[in-house]
Structures are given as C-alpha cells and as structure tokens.
Amino acid sequence: MCGIIGYTPAQTESQPNGNGNILDVLLDGLSDLEYRGYDSAGVAIANSSVTVHKRNGELSELEATVSEESVGGYAGIGHTRWSTHGPPSDENAHPHTDCNGSVAVVHNGIIENYRELREELTAAGHEFDSQTDTEVIPHLIETSLEQGANVETAFRRAIDRLEGSFAVAAVFSGSEAVYATRNQSPLVLGIGEDGYHLASDVPAFLDHTDQVVYLQDEQFAKLCSSGVEITDKGRTLVDMPVKTVEWDPEEAGKSGYDHYMLKEINEQPRAIRNCIRGRVDEMTGSISIKELDDLDRPERIHLVACGTSYHASLYAARLFRDGDIPATAFYASEYDASAVPINEETLVIGVTQSGETADTVGALRDANSKGAETLAVTNVVGGSASRKTDHVMYIRSGPEISVAATKTFASQQVALAMLSTTLTGECSHEFVEGLRALPDQIQSILDSSRVREVVGTYVNSDAYFFIGRGYGAPVALEGALKMKEITYKHAEGFPAGELKHGPLALVTDRTPVVAIVSGKSNTEKMLGNVKEVEAREAPVITVTDSPDTVENYADHLLQIPETAWQFTPILANVQLQLLAYRTANQLGRSIDKPRNLAKSVTVE
Numbered sequence: 001m002c003g004i005i006g007y008t009p010a011q012t013e014s015q016p017n018g019n020g021n022i023l024d025v026l027l028d029g030l031s032d033l034e035y036r037g038y039d040s041a042g043v044a045i046a047n048s049s050v051t052v053h054k055r056n057g058e059l060s061e062l063e064a065t066v067s068e069e070s071v072g073g074y075a076g077i078g079h080t081r082w083s084t085h086g087p088p089s090d091e092n093a094h095p096h097t098d099c100n101g102s103v104a105v106v107h108n109g110i111i112e113n114y115r116e117l118r119e120e121l122t123a124a125g126h127e128f129d130s131q132t133d134t135e136v137i138p139h140l141i142e143t144s145l146e147q148g149a150n151v152e153t154a155f156r157r158a159i160d161r162l163e164g165s166f167a168v169a170a171v172f173s174g175s176e177a178v179y180a181t182r183n184q185s186p187l188v189l190g191i192g193e194d195g196y197h198l199a200s201d202v203p204a205f206l207d208h209t210d211q212v213v214y215l216q217d218e219q220f221a222k223l224c225s226s227g228v229e230i231t232d233k234g235r236t237l238v239d240m241p242v243k244t245v246e247w248d249p250e251e252a253g254k255s256g257y258d259h260y261m262l263k264e265i266n267e268q269p270r271a272i273r274n275c276i277r278g279r280v281d282e283m284t285g286s287i288s289i290k291e292l293d294d295l296d297r298p299e300r301i302h303l304v305a306c307g308t309s310y311h312a313s314l315y316a317a318r319l320f321r322d323g324d325i326p327a328t329a330f331y332a333s334e335y336d337a338s339a340v341p342i343n344e345e346t347l348v349i350g351v352t353q354s355g356e357t358a359d360t361v362g363a364l365r366d367a368n369s370k371g372a373e374t375l376a377v378t379n380v381v382g383g384s385a386s387r388k389t390d391h392v393m394y395i396r397s398g399p400e401i402s403v404a405a406t407k408t409f410a411s412q413q414v415a416l417a418m419l420s421t422t423l424t425g426e427c428s429h430e431f432v433e434g435l436r437a438l439p440d441q442i443q444s445i446l447d448s449s450r451v452r453e454v455v456g457t458y459v460n461s462d463a464y465f466f467i468g469r470g471y472g473a474p475v476a477l478e479g480a481l482k483m484k485e486i487t488y489k490h491a492e493g494f495p496a497g498e499l500k501h502g503p504l505a506l507v508t509d510r511t512p513v514v515a516i517v518s519g520k521s522n523t524e525k526m527l528g529n530v531k532e533v534e535a536r537e538a539p540v541i542t543v544t545d546s547p548d549t550v551e552n553y554a555d556h557l558l559q560i561p562e563t564a565w566q567f568t569p570i571l572a573n574v575q576l577q578l579l580a581y582r583t584a585n586q587l588g589r590s591i592d593k594p595r596n597l598a599k600s601v602t603v604e
C-alpha cells in the first residue's frame with residue numbers, strides 16, 4: 001500500500017516565513033512508513049520552483065541522491081510506492097509532475113478511469129513520463145492552470161474528474177501550501193508546533209505531534225505555514241475535531257492492533273473493494289478484467305500454487321469445473337508439466353501472493369516451455385511470476401507483512417471467482433450482488449464474531465480438526481493451516497467425507513472439530529459427519545450461514561451472513577482466521593513471525 005506524506009513548516013521566530021528545511025522531515029516520515037512495504041520512493045519540495053527527487057528501490061537510494069543538497073522550501077510532499085500500474089522504476093516512482101514541472105503530485109489508491117483521461121490528455125498534447133495512473137492528475141491540473149484557474153481551483157477540478165479510490169497531495173511552484181484530498185483512501189493531518197503534516201498513516205509524523213485530524217471522504221485540506229484549512233466539496237469550511245493519538249511508535253505501525261495479522265484480517269473489506277474496483281461494469285452488472293481482454297476460454301486449466309495459495313486454487317478449480325472448463329489444482333512443487341496433458345489450449349495459472357515462490361515460478365516456467373498459455377494471479381507488481389507469464393491479474397491487496405497469509409487469501413479467491421466468470425461466461429445477478437456485498441459482510445463478521453467465547457475453552461486441546469464439503473473443503477484445509485502455523489498446535493483439515501476413512505481414529509473429547517456447514521449445499525451429509533464426531537465426544541464448533549439447521553448439533557456456533565454460494569467459503573474463512581489468531585494470542589505465540597517460517601519462500 002503506498003504511503004503519502006506532506007509537510008509545511010510553521011511560522012516561528014527562527015523561520016518567520018515558514019521557510020524551513022523540509023527534506024529531513026519528509027525523509028524521516030517516509031522511513032516511518034517503510035513498514036507498509038514499498039518498492040520506490042520520492043519527495044517534492046516547493047519554493048519558487050518544484051524540486052523532485054525519486055528513486056526505485058530502498059529509501060537509502062533516495063537519500064543518497066538528496067543528501068548532498070539541503071532543499072529549503074515552503075511545502076513538501078513524499079511517497080513510498082507499492083506498484084499497481086507499471087512496474088517499480090525511477091519513472092514510475094512518485095511524485096509525478098505536469099509537462100512544465102510546476103506541479104508535483106503523490107497518490108495512494110487506484111484511478112479507474114485513468115486510461116480515458118490519459119488518452120484525452122495525450123490527444124491535447126500532454127507528454128507522459130510514466131506508466132502510472134497517477135500521472136493524469138498533474139496533467140489535469142496543468143490544463144486548468146493554463147485556462148487561468150488558480151492552484152486551488154485547478155486542484156479541485158482535477159479531482160472532480162477522477163473515478164476510483166484515492167488520497168492525493170500536491171505542491172505547486174510559487175505556492176506555499178500543500179493541497180490534499182481523499183476518497184476511500186486514508187489521509188490524516190497532524191497539527192504540530194513545528195508545522196503541519198499529512199500522511200496516509202499516523203506513524204509518519206508521530207515523532208512531531210500526537211494531535212491529529214482524520215480527513216473524511218471528499219474533504220479538502222490546505223496546509224500552509226499559518227495553519228490548516230479543511231473544506232468540503234462546495235468549499236465551505238468544515239470544523240473537524242482534533243484528536244490525541246495515544247499509541248507508541250511501535251503500536252502505530254500496526255494502527256493500534258496488537259499484531260499485523262490482526263490488522264490485515266481487519267483490512268479485508270478494503271482489500272476486496274480494491275480487488276473488485278473497476279472490474280464490475282455498473283451498467284451491465286457483468287465482470288470485465290481489462291488486462292485479460294485478450295485471454296480466451298481455454299480447453300483446460302491447471303492451477304499451480306503452494307500453501308494458502310494452493311487452497312485458493314482448489315476453490316478456483318471447482319469454480320472453473322462448475323462452469324464446464326476442466327480444471328485441476330496442483331501443488332506447484334508436485335507439478336510435472338511432462339506428465340500432464342498440456343498444449344497451447346491449456347491455461348496454467350500460477351497463484352502466488354508474493355510472486356516469488358520458487359516452486360510456483362518453476363512450475364510456470366515448465367508450463368511455458370511446454371507451450372501452455374500462462375497467467376500469474378499475484379499481489380506484487382513486477383514480481384518474478386508476473387515477469388515470466390503471458391498474462392497477469394493483480395489481486396490488489398496491498399502489502400501483507402504478517403507471515404500468515406490472510407487478506408491475500410480472500411483477495412485471491414475474489415480475483416479467481418471474477419476470472420472464472422469471464423472465462424466460463426457464466427455470471428449471474430446473484431454472483432454480482434454477492435460480490436458487491438462481500439466487503440460489508442466481512443466487516444459484519446469482524447464486528448460481531450463470537451470467537452473469543454470459544455477460544456478460552458479449547459486453548460489447551462490436543463489437536464484441532466477442520467471439516468467441510470465441496471466449496472467448504474478448501475476452507476477446512478486453510479483453517480487448519482492457519483491454526484497450525486501460528487499456534488504450533490496439531491491441526492488438520494479434511495474433506496468431511498474422508499473422516500471415516502482414517503482420521504476419525506484421532507477424534508476424542510480433547511480434539512475440537514470445526515465444521516463448515518452451509519445451508520446451501522451438502523447440509524445433510526455435513527450434519528451426518530458432525531454426528532460422527534459427536535458420537536466420539538468431540539466438541540463441535542460450526543461455522544454456518546444456517547444457525548437454525550445446525551443449532552442442535554453444535555456446542556458452539558460461529559455465524560456468517562447468507563450470500564451467493566460462491567462467497568460462503570470466503571466469509572467462513574474470516575471466522576477461522578479469528579479462531580487461529582485468538583488461540584495463538586492466548587498461547588502467547590510469535591504471531592507475525594511464526595517459528596521456522598518465512599513470508600516468501602524462494603527455494604525449491
């Protein structure tokens with residue numbers, strides 16, 4: 001997720017004009033935003049002109065380019081970039097400028113209509129230096145400035161043209177203010193004695209002030225040496241409350257959550273909104289994935305992946321098969337392209353959040369060499385997987401810091417579900433409505449989950465078993481993986497029908513069984529499996545959208561809302577994530593960095 005920062009020094013005795021050395025404040029702030037993950041960084045400082053420094057790679061690369069110069073100025077902005085449009089490079093790093101270099105802009109989020117805007121601006125003679133969606137903003141501003149608008153009007157007019165999610169900040173040559181606004185992307189202002197700050201997250205300026213104002217959607221902020229002005233869309237002044245942040249810097253990176261894992265579980269509604277954005281046609285209610293326009297319905301599909309991504313692949317393989325495309329999910333490490341039917345009509349999909357997993361990248365390479373068409377479904381722009389495949393679909397989760405994958409699993413499933421509709425040609429009204437409702441439904445689970453009541457009772461169990469059928473089976477596997485990796489407890493997931501073929505021997509009164517029971521499919525059979533484990537005195541925790549049906553069979557019930565059948569597993573998984581997290585927390589485990597595990601596994 002990109003990080004934004006802005007700063008204007010206050011008028012003080014030592015700097016009566018508010019003209020101070022802004023660079024140090026910006027660079028310090030950017031280093032405080034590093035935890036969010038980034039691939040390039042940059043700053044812009046305004047005085048009579050605008051000076052921009054930006055570099056691909058670590059912040060130290062940027063620092064090396066600016067350390068010789070002490071840039072004084074009235075206003076500055078900075079950015080750490082997590083690529084969404086265009087790979088990491090010096091050119092794609094923010095800030096971006098107009099043709100004259102007199103306005104510089106940083107942006108967090110996605111501008112959905114940037115293609116149309118870019119075409120329009122290019123036709124009008126503007127020249128673009130980057131592949132980003134962001135660069136349309138300074139050129140839009142430039143257009144209004146040329147028409148005689150002042151900087152504030154030009155900024156507002158440009159923002160008016162944007163569709164999508166964004167937090168934007170800009171500085172202008174000859175202007176001593178930072179202008180900023182937001183729509184569905186966070187932006188917070190800091191009111192300090194040394195000056196006025198803005199950032200996408202509090203840690204960026206917590207060393208300077210704990211007095212903050214949370215900007216709301218469609219509000220505009222103007223920061224200058226004499227203070228901060230907040231206005232609404234109609235330019236009416238808005239009086240926003242100033243709040244005191246009580247986090248220490250360590251907590252602040254996690255936005256107050258105890259662990260990144262919990263923060264990322266809670267980020268799922270936003271991650272899914274990002275994944276969907278611009279991919280649902282509001283007019284027709286159909287799904288369209290522009291970057292995959294040239295991908296035809298294949299004869300068959302292979303999905304290759306590891307761990308959690310493999311579980312997302314199992315889910316997707318089922319969706320493709322239900323849409324009549326033969327599809328199989330393979331552990332990437334077990335994929336043998338010479339032993340499976342494969343030709344140019346085969347689509348091999350590598351599902352990998354990091355884009356760097358050696359087994360998955362290797363399987364894609366093999367598939368390529370056998371002539372298959374390849375697609376990476378990934379979170380990291382410019383990662384190895386995206387460079388080695390014919391097509392790429394980004395899941396747009398933002399960086400995931402905790403080793404245990406959570407929000408990326410949800411986004412992978414959503415991305416693959418959308419992909420399945422475009423390849424199979426089957427997209428029902430119920431599917432689109434379910435997709436749109438998903439972020440709010442996840443939020444409702446996060447707000448009301450009763451997992452805490454369950455955890456205390458079973459925290460010292462011998463083992464945990466997870467069962468599900470059909471679309472519930474991959475979730476059962478994922479629930480067990482999450483439980484084992486962060487609690488270090490024995491946990492196993494099974495397709496429920498497999499229980500009686502062996503695993504039932506392990507079931508006792510000290511092994512809680514978590515059953516995913518949807519009222520929409522396989523209900524009777526699942527209830528039969530639940531009875532089997534109850535007969536062995538195992539406590540049963542059900543995750544269900546159908547409480548009336550299961551209430552007589554379960555010791556505990558974790559409810560999820562009803563939705564289109566494709567999305568029930570995504571909702572059920574949120575309860576399982578919370579169950580694993582709360583259990584690990586009670587056991588005092590190292591949740592974000594479990595023993596022996598790494599976020600990105602780059603060896604085969």
Ligand code: F6R
Nearest residue numbers: 307308309352353354357404405
């Ligand atoms: C588990 C987990 C791992 C990864 C696996 C693949 O929580 O995160 O099982 O899913 O290592 O990683 P990616 O998706 O980066 O290929």
